Amino acid sequence: MTNVNNQRPLYERPILETAFYPSYKHLIQNDQYEEWGGYTTLASFASEGQEYFSVRNACGVYDICPMLKYRISGSDAERFLNRLMTRNIKKMLPDRVVYCVWCDDNGHLIEDGTLFKFSETEFRLCCAEHQIEWLLDSAIGYDVDIEDVSTDIAALAAQGPVSCSVLKKMGFSGVDNLKPFQLAVFSQLGFDVMISRTGFTGDLGYELWVNSSDAAALWEALFEAGKSRGIRMIGSTALDMLRIEAGLIMVDVEFMSCFHTVRHLREKNPFELGLHWLVDFNKGPFIGRQALLKAKQNKPQRQLVGLDIDWNKQADSALIYDSKDCSRQIGEITSALWSPVLKQNIALAFLDAPFYEGNKSMWAEVYLHRECLWERKVFECRVTPKPFYSPERKSLTPPEDL
Amino acid sequence: MKKQQYDAVIVGAGHNGLVAACYLQRAGLKVLVLEKNPHIGGATTSISRYENFTYSNCSYVYSLFRQEIARELELYKFGLQVIPYEGGAQIIKNADGSYDSMGTYWHGDANRREVERFNKRDATAMERLDRDIVRQCKFIKPLLMRTPPDPTSFKPRDLMELLYLGQRFYGIGKQRMHETLRFYTMSVADYLNEYLENDALKSYLAGGATVGTALGVYSPGTAYVLLHHAMGDIDGTVGAWGFPRGGMGSVSKALNDSFIASGGTVRVDAGVSDFIVEKGKVKGVKLESGESLSANLVVSGMDVRRTFNAIDPNELPKWVIERAKHFRFRGSSGKINIALDSLPSFKGIPANSPCMTGDIHISQSMDELELAYDDWKAGKWSQKPYLDILIPSLIDPTMVPEGKHWMSVFVQYCPYKLAEGEWNETRKQAFGQHIVDRIARYSPDFKDKILHMEIRTPKDIENETGMSEGNIFQGELTMDQLIFNRPIPGYAQYRSPIAGLYMCGSSNHPGGGVMGAPGANAAREVLLDLGKGK
Numbered sequence: 064m065t066n067v068n069n070q071r072p073l074y075e076r077p078i079l080e081t082a083f084y085p086s087y088k089h090l091i092q093n094d095q096y097e098e099w100g101g102y103t104t105l106a107s108f109a110s111e112g113q114e115y116f117s118v119r120n121a122c123g124v125y126d127i128c129p130m131l132k133y134r135i136s137g138s139d140a141e142r143f144l145n146r147l148m149t150r151n152i153k154k155m156l157p158d159r160v161v162y163c164v165w166c167d168d169n170g171h172l173i174e175d176g177t178l179f180k181f182s183e184t185e186f187r188l189c190c191a192e193h194q195i196e197w198l199l200d201s202a203i204g205y206d207v208d209i210e211d212v213s214t215d216i217a218a219l220a221a222q223g224p225v226s227c228s229v230l231k232k233m234g235f236s237g238v239d240n241l242k243p244f245q246l247a248v249f250s251q252l253g254f255d256v257m258i259s260r261t262g263f264t265g266d267l268g269y270e271l272w273v274n275s276s277d278a279a280a281l282w283e284a285l286f287e288a289g290k291s292r293g294i295r296m297i298g299s300t301a302l303d304m305l306r307i308e309a310g311l312i313m314v315d316v317e318f319m320s321c322f323h324t325v326r327h328l329r330e331k332n333p334f335e336l337g338l339h340w341l342v343d344f345n346k347g348p349f350i351g352r353q354a355l356l357k358a359k360q361n362k363p364q365r366q367l368v369g370l371d372i373d374w375n376k377q378a379d380s381a382l383i384y385d386s387k388d389c390s391r392q393i394g395e396i397t398s399a400l401w402s403p404v405l406k407q408n409i410a411l412a413f414l415d416a417p418f419y420e421g422n423k424s425m426w427a428e429v430y431l432h433r434e435c436l437w438e439r440k441v442f443e444c445r446v447t448p449k450p451f452y453s454p455e456r457k458s459l460t461p462p463e464d465l
Numbered sequence: 466m467k468k469q470q471y472d473a474v475i476v477g478a479g480h481n482g483l484v485a486a487c488y489l490q491r492a493g494l495k496v497l498v499l500e501k502n503p504h505i506g507g508a509t510t511s512i513s514r515y516e517n518f519t520y521s522n523c524s525y526v527y528s529l530f531r532q533e534i535a536r537e538l539e540l541y542k543f544g545l546q547v548i549p550y551e552g553g554a555q556i557i558k559n560a561d562g563s564y565d566s567m568g569t570y571w572h573g574d575a576n577r578r579e580v581e582r583f584n585k586r587d588a589t590a591m592e593r594l595d596r597d598i599v600r601q602c603k604f605i606k607p608l609l610m611r612t613p614p615d616p617t618s619f620k621p622r623d624l625m626e627l628l629y630l631g632q633r634f635y636g637i638g639k640q641r642m643h644e645t646l647r648f649y650t651m652s653v654a655d656y657l658n659e660y661l662e663n664d665a666l667k668s669y670l671a672g673g674a675t676v677g678t679a680l681g682v683y684s685p686g687t688a689y690v691l692l693h694h695a696m697g698d699i700d701g702t703v704g705a706w707g708f709p710r711g712g713m714g715s716v717s718k719a720l721n722d723s724f725i726a727s728g729g730t731v732r733v734d735a736g737v738s739d740f741i742v743e744k745g746k747v748k749g750v751k752l753e754s755g756e757s758l759s760a761n762l763v764v765s766g767m768d769v770r771r772t773f774n775a776i777d778p779n780e781l782p783k784w785v786i787e788r789a790k791h792f793r794f795r796g797s798s799g800k801i802n803i804a805l806d807s808l809p810s811f812k813g814i815p816a817n818s819p820c821m822t823g824d825i826h827i828s829q830s831m832d833e834l835e836l837a838y839d840d841w842k843a844g845k846w847s848q849k850p851y852l853d854i855l856i857p858s859l860i861d862p863t864m865v866p867e868g869k870h871w872m873s874v875f876v877q878y879c880p881y882k883l884a885e886g887e888w889n890e891t892r893k894q895a896f897g898q899h900i901v902d903r904i905a906r907y908s909p910d911f912k913d914k915i916l917h918m919e920i921r922t923p924k925d926i927e928n929e930t931g932m933s934e935g936n937i938f939q940g941e942l943t944m945d946q947l948i949f950n951r952p953i954p955g956y957a958q959y960r961s962p963i964a965g966l967y968m969c970g971s972s973n974h975p976g977g978g979v980m981g982a983p984g985a986n987a988a989r990e991v992l993l994d995l996g997k998g999k
């Protein structure tokens with residue numbers, strides 16, 4: 064199967080199809096298309112509720128082809144990455160993945176992503192926004208090759224309690240031995256499939272990486288193995304619900320890359336996002352170190368936290384106040400969800416100091432559109448630890464055989 | 466001399482004169498606008514020169530006009546409708562002699578993918594360049610509708626205004642302060658080199674930074690001109706450009722109609738020869754016909770040189786006369802409007818590409834642009850000029866008969882003074898023919914489709930609009946001629962050394978382009994002096 068639309072000239076068809084699109088096209092029921100990174104993707108295929116529950120209950124599959132993938136290789140690869148990232152990359156073992164962030168010289172967040180280590184001289188960086196200019200410019204003086212391999216590699220995320228069992232059924236024996244953030248290459252299908260125990264759902268799950276030319280074969284094998292185990296394609300609406308429950312941040316929602324911020328002081332540093340644990344000042348020089356050292360001396364003026372909100376109406380884009388009369392704003396909600404698995408009204412929110420710490424009471428101002436009438440409601444809320452949802456199976460090795 | 470019939474006389478029905486007139490009339494004054502031409506608009510006109518074709522004779526695209534003015538003067542009610550254009554293409558001649566084009570797309574990802582075909586790194590670098598230009602725009606935009614402070618004055622208002630400037634500047638943060646200070650003095654070439662590698666892409670962007678300015682892409686100060694063209698917006702999209710339905714004359718027409726509706730009077734074919742000044746005070750104007758009109762309040766929409774030339778030198782300080790004389794105009798742009806029998810094709814641009822609806826450029830490199838400037842310095846029109854080619858009829862079919870098109874070609878550089886002698890009809894035709902030949906190299910079927918051409922050299926532009934030396938901005942946009950230096954230090958607040966005589970043309974802050982800001986700012990100052998200020 065080929066992506067017919069991809070053959071058309073750019074000016075007729077500016078949006079591309081992913082390598083898996085021809086394989087799952089027939090599953091699209093309700094045409095909830097959504098453009099992501101220049102690709103046709105789906106907000107949902109059939110039912111966002113069913114798609115959400117497939118991940119918490121069985122196995123949901125998400126097409127992550129539009130993610131950017133950069134091959135970083137060469138004798139200085141590790142040294143280069145250690146200077147690029149705020150995390151200590153030298154501590155990484157081969158065949159491991161880490162979640163990391165990188166900043167500009169002002170300590171402003173550029174992006175977050177996952178870094179895959181194959182060897183001391185071969186890495187892959189996976190993220191959501193284009194970085195080639197920053198990577199190339201940061202590599203001046205290092206013996207390192209940087210290549211955008213985004214379209215060469217196709218990837219699917221298979222997530223949920225039965226995901227491991229489905230992969231085993233596909234013949235990937237030993238996949239159950241993968242620990243969280245570990246990767247291995249499997250060749251049982253007749254081509255190489257790199258499997259990493261990673262994901263964006265806060266559940267047991269894997270990401271499967273192949274050459275784009277093998278995409279269709281991988282998809283067929285996966286759905287054949289999973290069809291009696293409730294496997295489903297899921298869209299971005301379900302994924303967003305899952306990642307909020309997992310307390311994971313999203314670019315352009317929780318933060319905007321300093322590559323795109325126009326207004327002064329809209330940039331964010333890792334501390335404001337609660338990512339202190341990703342910054343290692345003891346590892347030697349890295350981009351933004353001085354600025355971040357300075358930033359660390361004081362507590363952030365604002366910080367991202369989890370909120371638990373009374374009542375059951377999702378508090379999208381709500382402003383947060385320090386009292387019920389809503390006179391002084393102290394923060395705002397970036398992502399909100401009525402969590403179907405927790406039966407809890409949760410949100411990610413930026414709060415001013417000192418409200419992000421301790422157990423202070425605060426109120427969310429929510430506008431509800433009910434039967435063509437807007438109603439204003441004020442609900443009490445409180446800071447609550449993230450992740451909101453973290454099942455034991457997420458880190459259990461080997462996972463339960465279901 | 467006729468008894469005073471009007472509270473205020475505006476000289477020149479350019480768009481700025483009309484904006485000032487509207488505000489004064491709406492503030493309760495009885496206002497008369499005098500225009501030397503048989504038509505209004507100055508450099509903002511749509512006049513038919515051939516059968517049922519309408520051209521935007523001088524200015525041709527809209528973006529800079531201040532939204533607040535359009536809203537306050539109800540221009541949309543009076544028929545102004547602006548349609549943003551999308552697309553644009555840089556034609557590229559490959560090393561093997563074949564042609565390609567780098568298109569511009571409204572869709573960010575499509576745009577990036579298109580640039581990626583030529584340079585992967587630049588595709589991402591473009592986004593950072595856009596961000597930084599928008600940051601500069603954000604900094605400068607609020608200053609457009611404010612009167613520049615006099616940095617030598619201790620008047621509370623100037624001090625407050627300086628403080629405002631300072632606060633804005635400090636408010637952008639240390640790193641951006643550094644960037645801003647560099648930005649205002651850099652050449653566009655050096656600026657773009659810090660972001661981009663691809664020469665064709667750089668030349669596509671850089672050409673616009675030389676428009677109306679007798680400087681080359683490597684001349685310091687040209688980075689600002691890039692900004693001057695990016696700080697407009699359409700419906701909130703910063704940097705977007707569009708076509709007013711019916712051509713640029715629709716802007717002047719809406720202003721005119723708004724003015725008339727509020728009770729104002731416009732007289733065309735009424736050129737002013739002199740400002741009548743007595744004991745440092747303006748008393749009225751004298752028309753070329755010999756007629757005199759008395760007025761204690763006169764606002765000049767002409768450029769600064771023409772304004773001061775129309776005043777008895779006895780009434781002016783010597784240094785002001787000199788400054789006005791030395792204000793740099795240096796006309797450097799030409800304009801050709803072409804009626805076409807049908808749509809021409811371009812090498813490297815697919816026939817059904819939406820890129821055709823935007824600006825088409827043929828310059829191949831930064832060096833080519835610099836050489837184009839060298840020709841101007843030698844008193845010749847550029848052998849390989851920067852051309853801004855648009856076919857507005859692709860978006861606005863009302864300007865041409867069915868199936869036909871018209872093409873607007875802006876030419877940089879074309880000198881005001883030719884080395885070979887004065888401009889005459891033969892030389893003007895030769896200039897036009899040269900541009901047609903240049904375009905035909907990239908559009909083989911173009912020549913056969915030409916039905917009519919309106920060729921405009923800087924001399925023609927001067928003759929028609931009165932813009933000295935044909936400078937399209939009523940004076941070059943360089944740091945020494947901007948903000949409190951525009952047009953003359955000490956007289957950068959729309960006032961002149963003559964009491965009651967004000968200036969509202971593009972020679973004043975914030976400068977040229979169809980922006981309306983000088984007109985609105987001048988009106989505000991007039992009303993302030995009358996005690997009607999806000």
Ligand SMILES: Cc1cc2nc3c(=O)[nH]c(=O)nc-3n(C[C@H](O)[C@H](O)[C@H](O)COP(=O)(O)OP(=O)(O)OC[C@H]3O[C@@H](n4cnc5c(N)ncnc54)[C@H](O)[C@@H]3O)c2cc1C
Pocket residue numbers: 476477478479480481482499500501502505506507508509522523524525526527528529735736737738766767771798799800875926929930931932936937938939969970971972976977978979980
């Ligand atoms: C070829 C060309 C292309 C351009 N392209 C663009 C563009 O695409 N977009 C853009 O935003 N800007 C463009 N500009 C710039 C823009 O058009 C001008 O900066 C702007 O129109 C100037 O307006 P103004 O009202 O300040 O002056 P003018 O338009 O020059 O108005 C002055 C008026 O005064 C009249 N006048 C002069 N002397 C006398 C007198 N003695 N008595 C009575 N009346 C007199 C003139 O006839 C004229 O009507 C272009 C300009 C030119 C020339």
